[in-house]
Amino acid sequence: MSFIAKSPWILHYDGSSCNGCDIETLACLTPVYDIERFGVINTGNPKHADILIVTGSVNHQNRDVLLNIYNQMPDPKAVIAVGICAITGGIFAECYNVLGGVDKVLPVDIYVPGCAARPEAIIDGIVKAIGILEMKHQNMRIKSKWRLRWPWKSELKFSY
Ligand code: SF4
16 A cells, blocks of 8 residues: 555545535535544645545636646546536536536546535545555556666556
8 A cells, every 4th residue: 555545635626516515525524524534634735635526517717727726736646526516517517608527627537426425425435536546656656667677668558
């Protein structure tokens, strides 16, 4: 188990939610659910974050913000779409300014359904994201070892 799996840092971004999923996400951090006891820490800095949690749908205004945040996060990283709005656009899907779910802009690793998503489901999503982070980390290590040993084969594609 790598250091990432032991203490992943999360960053929460509210796209354009009704705040229902935000409250449930924040509930995970309160003493009732207290995910910090598992080493999960909430950060406001994308450069420190391993997991991006997005609530609400993507629209024309927040698309670039979301991309900017994601691009600042170091690899390996995972994205969790929390709530039906973040998955498909939900009840806002037909709005003139809404593009849809988070996967219209970013590669989403975990989908947590619900309206609003329950804290237990969000914690479950974070645990699954930790497994994905660990897998991506292992793949990155293999890839860098391969490049060191056989640099002329660096065009070899790895999927992670
Ligand atoms: S999924 Fe439901 S609770 Fe969550 S942001 Fe959308 S409308 Fe609000």
